[in-house]
Amino acid sequence: MIGRPLSKRTWLHFLPAGVKLLFVAMATIIFFWVQNPIVLLISLGLVLSVYFAAGREAVLRLKLFRFLLPILIIVGLFQFASSGFFDALTSVSRLALMILIADLVTMSTPMMEMMDAFLPVLYPLRYIGLDPAQLALAFALVIRFVPVLLDDWMRRREAWRARGGSRGSWRLVAPWIAGLLSIADRIAESLDARGFRRD
Amino acid sequence: MQTRDLVRVSLFAALIGALGLTPRFDLPIAAGVPVTAQTLGVMLAGVVLGARLGAISVALFLFVVACGAPLLSGGRGGLGVFASPTAGYLAGWIAGAFVVGAIMKILMLRSIFASAFIASTIGGILVVYLFGIPWLAWSSGLSLKAATIATATFLPGDILKAIATAMIARSYFHAYPRAGFVPL
Numbered sequence: 001m002i003g004r005p006l007s008k009r010t011w012l013h014f015l016p017a018g019v020k021l022l023f024v025a026m027a028t029i030i031f032f033w034v035q036n037p038i039v040l041l042i043s044l045g046l047v048l049s050v051y052f053a054a055g056r057e058a059v060l061r062l063k064l065f066r067f068l069l070p071i072l073i074i075v076g077l078f079q080f081a082s083s084g085f086f087d088a089l090t091s092v093s094r095l096a097l098m099i100l101i102a103d104l105v106t107m108s109t110p111m112m113e114m115m116d117a118f119l120p121v122l123y124p125l126r127y128i129g130l131d132p133a134q135l136a137l138a139f140a141l142v143i144r145f146v147p148v149l150l151d152d153w154m155r156r157r158e159a160w161r162a163r164g165g166s167r168g169s170w171r172l173v174a175p176w177i178a179g180l181l182s183i184a185d186r187i188a189e190s191l192d193a194r195g196f197r198r199d
Numbered sequence: 200m201q202t203r204d205l206v207r208v209s210l211f212a213a214l215i216g217a218l219g220l221t222p223r224f225d226l227p228i229a230a231g232v233p234v235t236a237q238t239l240g241v242m243l244a245g246v247v248l249g250a251r252l253g254a255i256s257v258a259l260f261l262f263v264v265a266c267g268a269p270l271l272s273g274g275r276g277g278l279g280v281f282a283s284p285t286a287g288y289l290a291g292w293i294a295g296a297f298v299v300g301a302i303m304k305i306l307m308l309r310s311i312f313a314s315a316f317i318a319s320t321i322g323g324i325l326v327v328y329l330f331g332i333p334w335l336a337w338s339s340g341l342s343l344k345a346a347t348i349a350t351a352t353f354l355p356g357d358i359l360k361a362i363a364t365a366m367i368a369r370s371y372f373h374a375y376p377r378a379g380f381v382p383l
Contacts, residue, residue, distance in 0.1 A: 024278065024282075028282065064274075064275075065279075067275070068283065071283070071284060071285065071339075074349060075284065075339040075340070075341060078341050078342075078345045079339075079340055079341070082342065082345075087340065090340075091339055091340040095283070095284060095338070095339060098282040098283075099279045099282045099283050100279070101282070102277070102278035102279045102281065102282035103277055103278065103279035105277075105278050106267045106276070106277030106278050106279060107277075109267065110267075111266045111267045111268060114265075114266040114267055115266050118262070118265075118266070130200060130255070131200070134200060134205055135259075135262075137205065137209070138205060138208065138209040138212075138259055139209075139259075139262075139263060139266075141206065141209035141210065141213065142209050142212045142213045142216065142259065142260065142263045142268075143213075143263065143268060144213075145209070145210050145213035146213045146216045146217050146220070146270065148213075149210075149213055149214055149217040150217045150220060153217065170363055170366055170367055171370065173243075173367045173371075174367050174370040174371035174374060174375075175374070176214075177214070177243065177247055177367075177371060178371065178374065178375050180210050180211070180214055181207060181210075181247075183210065184203070184206045184207045184209075184210045185203060185206070185207075187206045187210075188201075188202045188203040188205070188206040188207075191202050191206065192202050196202060
């Protein structure tokens with residue numbers, strides 16, 4: 001579930017991202033209709049074996065799904081109380097199955113490849129004024145500016161602490177946002193100055 | 200889209216991501232309970248950027264997450280998040296940011312605090328739950344009632360975030376009147 005793709009290339013890496021996405025979409029639709037817990041458990045075993053076949057890093061990745069356990073337990077208990085053991089087993093194994101299948105794609109596809117695979121689907125957005133070509137720039141800006149903004153936050157917090165404040169205050173958020181918007185406007189100006197205008 | 204809007208939307212999406220990673224801050228009312236929250240970012244997106252750009256910003260953030268960036272709180276990301284029973288809340292964020300922005304624009308009460316609080320309670324909590332609860336119920340086979348009870352445990356935290364949004368909105372629009380919110 002932690003998004004980062006695996007560092008080592010596995011055989012899954014060689015499939016085109018679009019094919020993998022189609023596969024996930026189909027699997028999701030099919031498994032929604034399967035009511036038999038045994039079929040679901042066997043499929044779950046198969047998917048897990050793909051993880052094990054993909055190497056140690058993929059198996060360690062399974063640990064990152066811990067946060068899902070409370071949700072699965074709650075769903076299981078509710079289902080068990082209302083409609084019995086088999087329904088609970090069906091729901092829980094289906095949920096786990098779909099999440100693990102979806103993560104196989106994320107695990108084996110670099111982020112930029114994934115974005116390219118989504119582009120054809122997003123093409124209709126043009127008609128409401130969103131150019132998919134602009135999306136590439138927006139995507140890169142998001143990735144680039146998360147660490148910049150975190151760093152900016154840390155500096156503001158240090159300054160706040162140095163003046164006797166606590167570990168961080170809500171009062172720092174407004175200037176943080178204002179700073180962000182002024183950086184944004186400067187970036188926009190320099191992009192336009194370099195000829196990036198696609199209105 | 201204008202380049203200016205495009206970059207603002209992107210940087211705000213980055214801010215939502217940054218909010219999920221480290222920043223924690225104390226609220227005077229919550230007496231030391233640290234607030235860390237991306238829903239706060241969603242409410243703020245509507246308040247600061249307005250309905251349309253706010254919703255686009257949240258959608259862009261979710262798109263980057265879907266492509267595999269581990270930017271959801273707790274370092275989650277990837278397609279698995281959208282296959283999980285909590286995906287409805289994420290979809291609700293987009294509509295939520297839009298509603299927050301729209302209500303903010305309609306209300307324009309004398310008090311920025313009150314407008315932002317009402318806007319983020321309706322948009323950032325109610326609308327998000329309207330998407331999240333049915334999806335949770337449908338995808339996991341829970342009854343709507345059980346899904347609502349499970350969701351209600353997040354309500355106190357979410358109300359705190361609406362209050363935080365209102366406080367931040369007030370200090371933001373007071374300090375930067377050029378930002379555009381004109382209270383009557």
